[in-house]
Amino acid sequence: MSGSQETRLKVAFTGKGGSGKSSIAGTFARLLARTDQPVLALDSDPLPGMPYALGIPVEDEPTPDDVVVEGPAGGHRWVLRPGLDAASFIDRYATICPDGVRYLQFGNLWGHISSLQRAQYAWSQVVRELDPDAWNLVGDLPGGTRQAMFGWAKYADTVLIVVEPTVKSMHVGRRLRNLADADWAPEHLAVVANKIADPDDVRRIEERVGLPVIGVVPADPAVLTADRAAGAPLDVAGGPFVESLHALVDSVQASYAGTR
Amino acid sequence: MVIVADLEAGIGTLTRLEDESVDATVVVVEPTPRSIDIAARAIAVADERKQGRVIVAANKVADADDERRLQAAFPDHSLLIVPADPVIDRADRDGLSPVDVDPISPAVSAIESLAEVLLT
Incomplete structure (x- = not known):
């Protein structure tokens, strides 16, 4: 479906902290972009993760406070200033990444979350109002269940829970399965099994989480090498991790082709 | 306490x-x-x-x-x-406390010394 205009992927990655969401989401975004698709990476984690996987520097304050003005009574507290809409915001403030991915974040914290409030409102409005036919969306949520359960992945019709074969990670995955009952339940909810060294781990994860596994990502020392070198896995090495991400892109694209 | x-x-x-x-x-x-x-x-x-x-x-x-x-x-x-320390990985995988998997493993010993640091 290279270059096709009819279907845009709207995918968000969630899971326990340390499960590998950011590495997978960033690599997924870049590989999808290599199929001639316009890709917007959406980062709602107030601490840096996705930039490393995309292969760009960390930027703490990507948007100035004056992108928003006070909103109308009874509406959102902050809204994009006159003359700035979702498309022009992306054009101006979404970082250009390798492979042509555009990266939209609200910034990274050195203190209380209130310091990012205006940027968060701007980010949320852009995500609500962007042209859904213009972009494939690939989102990375912070570790844990909070943001996902509060609807931060509403933009996604596919939510992928990244789970590693540890009891804690599977436990969080099981909780995130409750997204299926939320008002903003995604059309597709599935698991990406990460750091797999033993094929039996995939069965354990599937049974414990209770959702289908759409992708299997092997344990790959190249990812650790990339982590230590602050490089994107895609830039540091090929190998099993990258191969499995190619397969994941294909699987997700096929799921859209088959059902939508 | x-x-x-x-x-x-x-x-x-x-x-x-x-x-x-x-x-x-x-x-x-x-x-x-x-x-x-x-x-x-x-x-x-x-x-x-x-x-x-x-x-x-x-x-x-x-x-x-x-x-x-x-x-x-x-x-x-x-x-x-x-x-x-592979003991930590094994404990994570099996949902056990590292102390119960191997109380004298390198990582568990290091965490024990952390307790000593905190109590001094």
């Missing part, structure tokens, strides 16, 4: 604690630039909010190079080194 709290990943909970809530803050960091970046943010918040002594626990340290890198990143802190 000793109270040990395991905070949520990141710095959110730390920013919501009242000033001077604890006697010591243990910041756990791995030898990756991303983890070092986030640990630096946690230390800044803990210092600003006067959350007791800050101890940097360097986790998953595989070799001398890892140790050097972490020490260079936190020159004002002496590091408590917790070596990379």
Whole structure:
């Protein structure tokens, strides 16, 4: 479906902290972009993760406070200033990444979350109002269940829970399965099994989480090498991790082709 | 009574604690630039909010190079080194306490020394 205009992927990655969401989401975004698709990476984690996987520097304050003005009574507290809409915001403030991915974040914290409030409102409005036919969306949520359960992945019709074969990670995955009952339940909810060294781990994860596994990502020392070198896995090495991400892109694209 | 709290990943909970809530803050960091970046943010918040002594626990340290890198990143802190240890991976995988898997493994021993540091 290279270059096709009819279907845009709207995918968000969630899971326990340390499960590998950011590495997978960033690599997924870049590989999808290599199929001639316009890709917007959406980062709602107030601490840096996705930039490393995309292969760009960390930027703490990507948007100035004056992108928003006070909103109308009874509406959102902050809204994009006159003359700035979702498309022009992306054009101006979404970082250009390798492979042509555009990266939209609200910034990274050195203190209380209130310091990012205006940027968060701007980010949320852009995500609500962007042209859904213009972009494939690939989102990375912070570790844990909070943001996902509060609807931060509403933009996604596919939510992928990244789970590693540890009891804690599977436990969080099981909780995130409750997204299926939320008002903003995604059309597709599935698991990406990460750091797999033993094929039996995939069965354990599937049974414990209770959702289908759409992708299997092997344990790959190249990812650790990339982590230590602050490089994107895609830039540091090929190998099993990258191969499995190619397969994941294909699987997700096929799921859209088959059902939508 | 000793109270040990395991905070949520990141710095959110730390920013919501009242000033001077604890006697010591243990910041756990791995030898990756991303983890070092986030640990630096946690230390800044803990210092600003006067959350007791800050101890940097360097986790998953595989070799001398890892140790050097972490020490260079936190020159004002002496590091408590917790070596990379398959016992921790096994415990995580099986949902067990590392102490029950192997009470004298390198990582468990290092964590025991952390307790000693905290109690002095």
